[in-house]
Amino acid sequence: xxxxxxxxxxxxxxxxxxxxxxxxxxxxxxxxxxxxxxxxxxxxxxxxxxxxxxxxxxxxxxxxxxxxxxxxxxxxxxxxxxxxxxxxxxxxxxxxxxxxxxxxxxxxxxxxxxxxxxxxxxxxxxxxxxxxxxxxxxxxxxxxxxxxxxxxxxx
Numbered sequence: 001x002x003x004x005x006x007x008x009x010x011x012x013x014x015x016x017x018x019x020x021x022x023x024x025x026x027x028x029x030x031x032x033x034x035x036x037x038x039x040x041x042x043x044x045x046x047x048x049x050x051x052x053x054x055x056x057x058x059x060x061x062x063x064x065x066x067x068x069x070x071x072x073x074x075x076x077x078x079x080x081x082x083x084x085x086x087x088x089x090x091x092x093x094x095x096x097x098x099x100x101x102x103x104x105x106x107x108x109x110x111x112x113x114x115x116x117x118x119x120x121x122x123x124x125x126x127x128x129x130x131x132x133x134x135x136x137x138x139x140x141x142x143x144x145x146x147x148x149x150x151x152x153x154x155x
Contacts, residue, residue, distance in 0.1 A: 029128045
């Protein structure tokens with residue numbers, strides 16, 4: 001019976017982590033707008049791509065800590081249901097699993113795109129990969145909204 005509760009806890013943790021990565025993944029995508037973003041006016045500027053490189057973006061939220069905590073809690077539950085040396089191993093496995101899930105779920109791949117603007121300045125914009133594929137020399141549009149910016153293909 002105790003094993004069942006440990007499996008249920010682990011399943012619940014994985015579901016929560018899956019939901020969290022879905023939410024994190026939507027932020028910063030150049031092809032998706034939130035309801036608030038869709039209802040605002042933005043400035044659009046033509047620019048030329050100077051350089052593109054792949055980067056990793058950490059979530060910067062408490063989600064990584066949540067995943068680590070759930071993993072640690074799973075380890076404690078497994079350890080309480082074990083005896084002797086297996087409880088120590090179960091606790092370590094739970095903590096390591098939580099840390100691994102937290103680091104993987106809290107990181108996404110993005111692009112750092114450096115553009116040359118008409119005012120003769122260069123700006124680096126980091127965004128998740130969208131439907132566009134950019135390379136040096138491409139003519140693009142930079143959509144500016146306050147302190148946020150995104151790059152879209154010029155059609």
